[in-house]
Amino acid sequence: MPLRIARTTVHFEGHCSVEEALDLQAFFGRVKVPKVVLTQCAGLHTALLQVLAAARPASIAPPSDPTLAQAIMPFLSGIGADR
Amino acid sequence: MSNPSRNNPLLQRFIPEARELLQASAGGLLRLEKNPQDGPAINEVFRAVHTLKGSSGLFDATALTRLVHAAEDLLGAVRAQEIVLDSSLVDMLLDSLDQVSLWVDRLEGDAELPADADGVASRMASGLRARVASKDSPETATTADATLPAEAPPIWLHRLPVESLRVGFRRACRGATVLALCYEPDPGCFYAGTDPLQAALQVPEAMAFTIEAVAPWGPVADLDPYHCNLRFHILTDAPRTEVEQAIRYELDQVSFSPVSARDLVQIAGEPSDGPVWDDFYEAASAQYAAGDLAAIRASAATLRSFTGPGLWRNDALSWLEDAASATAPDHDLVRALIDAAGTGRFGGAGNSTVSATASGAPTTLLDGPNGAVARSILAGQRQALGKDGYDEIRLASVAAVVGNLLVGLGLDAQRHAFQQAIVDTHESRSTLPLLIFLDVLESGGTPDTLPPSDPLPSITSATDLPKAADLPKSTAPGPGPGPGPDGAARNAAPEVRAPQKTLKVEQAKVDLLMNLIGELVVSKNSLPFLAKRAEETYGSRDMSREIKEQYAVIDRLAQEMQGAIMQVQMLPVSDIFDRFPRLVRDLARKLGKQIDLSVEGEDTAADKTIIEALGDPLLHIVRNSLDHGIEQPEIREAAGKARTASLRLRARQEADGVVIEVQDDGRGIDPARIRAAAIEKGVIDADEAGRLSDQEAINLIYRPGFSTAHEISDLSGRGVGMDVVLTTVEKLGGRVSVTSRLGEGTTTRLTLPLSMAVTRVMVVEAADGVYGVPMDMIAETVRVPESRIQRIKRAEAFVLRDIVIPLMRMSTLLGVPARQRNSDEEAEEAVLVCQIDGRHVGLVIDDFREGMDVILKPLQGALAGMRGYSGTALLGDGRVLLILDLKELI
Numbered sequence: 001m002p003l004r005i006a007r008t009t010v011h012f013e014g015h016c017s018v019e020e021a022l023d024l025q026a027f028f029g030r031v032k033v034p035k036v037v038l039t040q041c042a043g044l045h046t047a048l049l050q051v052l053a054a055a056r057p058a059s060i061a062p063p064s065d066p067t068l069a070q071a072i073m074p075f076l077s078g079i080g081a082d083r
Numbered sequence: 084m085s086n087p088s089r090n091n092p093l094l095q096r097f098i099p100e101a102r103e104l105l106q107a108s109a110g111g112l113l114r115l116e117k118n119p120q121d122g123p124a125i126n127e128v129f130r131a132v133h134t135l136k137g138s139s140g141l142f143d144a145t146a147l148t149r150l151v152h153a154a155e156d157l158l159g160a161v162r163a164q165e166i167v168l169d170s171s172l173v174d175m176l177l178d179s180l181d182q183v184s185l186w187v188d189r190l191e192g193d194a195e196l197p198a199d200a201d202g203v204a205s206r207m208a209s210g211l212r213a214r215v216a217s218k219d220s221p222e223t224a225t226t227a228d229a230t231l232p233a234e235a236p237p238i239w240l241h242r243l244p245v246e247s248l249r250v251g252f253r254r255a256c257r258g259a260t261v262l263a264l265c266y267e268p269d270p271g272c273f274y275a276g277t278d279p280l281q282a283a284l285q286v287p288e289a290m291a292f293t294i295e296a297v298a299p300w301g302p303v304a305d306l307d308p309y310h311c312n313l314r315f316h317i318l319t320d321a322p323r324t325e326v327e328q329a330i331r332y333e334l335d336q337v338s339f340s341p342v343s344a345r346d347l348v349q350i351a352g353e354p355s356d357g358p359v360w361d362d363f364y365e366a367a368s369a370q371y372a373a374g375d376l377a378a379i380r381a382s383a384a385t386l387r388s389f390t391g392p393g394l395w396r397n398d399a400l401s402w403l404e405d406a407a408s409a410t411a412p413d414h415d416l417v418r419a420l421i422d423a424a425g426t427g428r429f430g431g432a433g434n435s436t437v438s439a440t441a442s443g444a445p446t447t448l449l450d451g452p453n454g455a456v457a458r459s460i461l462a463g464q465r466q467a468l469g470k471d472g473y474d475e476i477r478l479a480s481v482a483a484v485v486g487n488l489l490v491g492l493g494l495d496a497q498r499h500a501f502q503q504a505i506v507d508t509h510e511s512r513s514t515l516p517l518l519i520f521l522d523v524l525e526s527g528g529t530p531d532t533l534p535p536s537d538p539l540p541s542i543t544s545a546t547d548l549p550k551a552a553d554l555p556k557s558t559a560p561g562p563g564p565g566p567g568p569d570g571a572a573r574n575a576a577p578e579v580r581a582p583q584k585t586l587k588v589e590q591a592k593v594d595l596l597m598n599l600i601g602e603l604v605v606s607k608n609s610l611p612f613l614a615k616r617a618e619e620t621y622g623s624r625d626m627s628r629e630i631k632e633q634y635a636v637i638d639r640l641a642q643e644m645q646g647a648i649m650q651v652q653m654l655p656v657s658d659i660f661d662r663f664p665r666l667v668r669d670l671a672r673k674l675g676k677q678i679d680l681s682v683e684g685e686d687t688a689a690d691k692t693i694i695e696a697l698g699d700p701l702l703h704i705v706r707n708s709l710d711h712g713i714e715q716p717e718i719r720e721a722a723g724k725a726r727t728a729s730l731r732l733r734a735r736q737e738a739d740g741v742v743i744e745v746q747d748d749g750r751g752i753d754p755a756r757i758r759a760a761a762i763e764k765g766v767i768d769a770d771e772a773g774r775l776s777d778q779e780a781i782n783l784i785y786r787p788g789f790s791t792a793h794e795i796s797d798l799s800g801r802g803v804g805m806d807v808v809l810t811t812v813e814k815l816g817g818r819v820s821v822t823s824r825l826g827e828g829t830t831t832r833l834t835l836p837l838s839m840a841v842t843r844v845m846v847v848e849a850a851d852g853v854y855g856v857p858m859d860m861i862a863e864t865v866r867v868p869e870s871r872i873q874r875i876k877r878a879e880a881f882v883l884r885d886i887v888i889p890l891m892r893m894s895t896l897l898g899v900p901a902r903q904r905n906s907d908e909e910a911e912e913a914v915l916v917c918q919i920d921g922r923h924v925g926l927v928i929d930d931f932r933e934g935m936d937v938i939l940k941p942l943q944g945a946l947a948g949m950r951g952y953s954g955t956a957l958l959g960d961g962r963v964l965l966i967l968d969l970k971e972l973i
């Protein structure tokens with residue numbers, strides 16, 4: 001399972017597909033101070049990305065894949081900065 | 084996306100649709116060639132090609148999409164009056180459409196494009212694109228100038244990180260073409276299996292990659308994760324074709340804008356002032372005048388090293404350094420950057436002004452500190468409005484953007500006028516009021532002084548828009564940026580076009596209905612037999628009458644039903660006529676002839692099978708006319724005719740058939756030459772030839788063997804493929820006739836039945852059986868006293884109204900013994916006078932019976948090869964009626 005939820009932290013591992021979007025959304029609805037760890041993430045579906053963007057989690061650990069990190073982190077952290 | 088397969092329903096829908104669109108575009112192009120100012124035609128072609136591009140993107144047919152895309156761009160340029168549509172351009176476009184059409188055929192058969200498609204596509208596409216690129220000819224220079232704002236850099240460019248812009252700037256300075264992509268996926272795209280993020284990441288050589296939300300995020304709980312709310316902005320210097328290839332499935336959601344180095348300049352920092360800048364400005368200007376870019380770069384670097392790094396002018400210097408060290412420096416850009424560093428103001432693109440300092444009161448509404456950004460936002464919105472015409476959704480987003488902009492700029496005074504413009508726009512369902520507002524706002528006027536409730540008086544003050552007022556017919560050059568005449572014309576179009584409610588049904592289903600109705604007609608026919616039995620066998624007259632009454636009702640309903648279903652099968656002849664303008668044009672160009680084709684009666688409808696089968700024969704006739712009938716312009720002139728020949732295609736409905744005529748005013752057929760050729764060829768002998776009338780001589784061209792003889796066809800100027808015409812038309816139950824006057828032209832007339840579904844036959848008794856004879860073969864029925872039958876050797880004949888008609892006995896033809904006549908019967912023969920191949924023949928039968936409509940079923944299986952019968956039909960009492968094929972029989 002690419003999306004691993006451990007208490008208040010969700011770990012993205014490998015390629016995370018569109019099917020996980022609702023689970024992720026539910027997670028953010030449930031957890032007060034959610035943390036997101038993208039370190040092991042090799043790719044994520046746009047639907048997940050926008051759930052992340054909308055949820056504005058307190059902390060996001062960037063993916064170790066530099067291309068992916070470069071593509072999504074400015075967007076995700078930019079959203080965080082808006083708060 | 085996986086390969087489309089044969090049972091891909093989308094593909095199956097796409098193919099007929101694509102063919103229609105191709106047909107529509109080809110037709111429009113030909114109209115345009117005749118009249119380049121035909122506004123509706125260009126819109127139609129553009130719309131068709133655009134739709135084709137959009138729907139082709141659903142399949143793994145990149146080559147097709149790419150080619151259509153190139154054609155669309157070219158058409159877009161034509162539509163914007165940037166390039167003039169000439170014959171060579173029409174040729175190119177038609178060739179591209181032909182290629183696409185071939186590919187569509189291929190897609191239908193193999194569900195994929197041929198292996199060489201990519202190569203062909205890029206070759207043809209680059210040919211098309213070359214024409215787009217060469218549009219800046221002197222005569223269109225003014226239009227090109229005026230369209231500059233439409234090519235303004237996308238507004239989001241300045242939201243990209245400065246580092247990315249800097250990278251792009253350096254590459255652009257080195258001569259790379261930098262493309263700015265805005266990819267806004269369809270909100271529902273996730274359901275189509277698209278992952279926009281992955282797609283966007285595929286763009287090669289991305290220098291900047293930003294994501295933004297289209298609408299602000301609400302609470303996460305309310306989010307629909309499957310509704311895509313993201314937009315991607317990408318800056319790349321990869322070749323456009325590569326980029327398109329990378330995101331080929333998303334092409335219609337991506338906008339490409341080539342950006343120049345200048346567009347990428349973004350100078351930031353604190354304002355500053357001092358003599359050091361003035362000194363630099365002076366020195367650099369001098370160096371610039373001397374053309375010494377190296378020196379400029381050196382001075383810039385020096386100055387930059389000892390001024391504050393956070394200063395705006397310092398930043399300008401860094402851009403200047405890059406610009407000056409470019410391999411192919413843009414001198415204007417260098418000049419502008421020198422000015423920027425020297426004066427604290429950057430000229431930016433065109434004449435719009437970016438001011439780093441808020442010094443000086445704005446002279447127009449948009450000359451404030453954010454003027455350039457505001458302008459480019461407005462330009463973008465205007466473009467969007469002009470592109471899409473009136474569209475509620477688009478309008479809402481434009482309204483939101485412009486509204487925010489007004490608030491942001493503190494132009495509260497304009498907001499009222501703006502609100503009014505929005506209301507007007509909604510009321511008039513036209514983007515015009517809003518466009519005028521934007522125009523005035525942009526041109527620096529004070530929109531709040533406009534009488535906003537009435538947009539018309541203000542039109543004169545708006546620079547380009549008056550032309551948009553007299554739409555949709557206006558084709559005047561619209562130099563306006565984006566929203567020109569076409570923008571409004573497109574608004575008008577949907578109102579004119581009523582929604583078509585068309586159902587696409589498989590042919591097999593219609594055939595089934597047809598068969599069922601056929602069965603119904605046959606079973607209905609059994610009711611009279613039943614009535615007869617009720618009366619005769621059971622002696623119930625009342626019952627018989629009631630059955631007959633019921634029969635009348637069912638009969639009427641069945642006939643109506645039959646009529647209705649036949650209507651379904653009817654197609655207008657325009658289906659086949661539509662291909663001729665193109666064919667005639669191409670052939671005429673090839674043969675160096677001038678031909679004016681006129682088509683009449685395209686709406687005449689006939690059965691689908693007939694229409695479909697007629698394509699080839701008509702093609703032969705028209706080709707013959709062009710090839711042999713119509714002379715070269717010089718010859719025509721010498722003969723005292725107009726240089727331009729006329730070729731007419733006419734269709735009309737007659738009593739129970741369709742008549743199609745092909746008429747030319749060419750040299751006509753020379754009967755003498757036909758006679759001579761026929762004798763030489765041994766088709767007829769000299770005596771016979773002498774007896775033939777001119778018309779009969781002309782008819783010789785139908786003789787098989789005659790028509791294919793090459794030397795004769797050259798002599799007569801006719802004949803190639805005439806037997807094809809004849810056989811096809813006759814198979815359909817039609818007739819062909821040719822009339823020709825030497826030196827004046829030839830008319831070929833095809834007469835065809837309206838429908839093949841129901842055949843009217845006459846039932847006859849012959850040789851102890853009943854047979855059906857197709858009614859259209861029968862000229863008349865006569866009873867001939869035996870005494871009037873004359874024997875000429877072994878043959879018999881009789882005279883009918885002074886014409887000798889040869890007699891044949893049906894019993895002999897069918898090989899059954901003749902019926903023995905009772906001796907007390909009056910010695911009289913029932914004769915069916917038939918017309919076969921234009922000659923009359925009398926057929927002696929035993930007796931005539933009624934005529935009836937039958938559904939003719941061809942002989943099948945073991946009987947299929949049997950000669951003399953064209954098929955069978957079921958009678959009301961369950962018996963099978965054999966329908967005779969008199970032509971084969973005699």
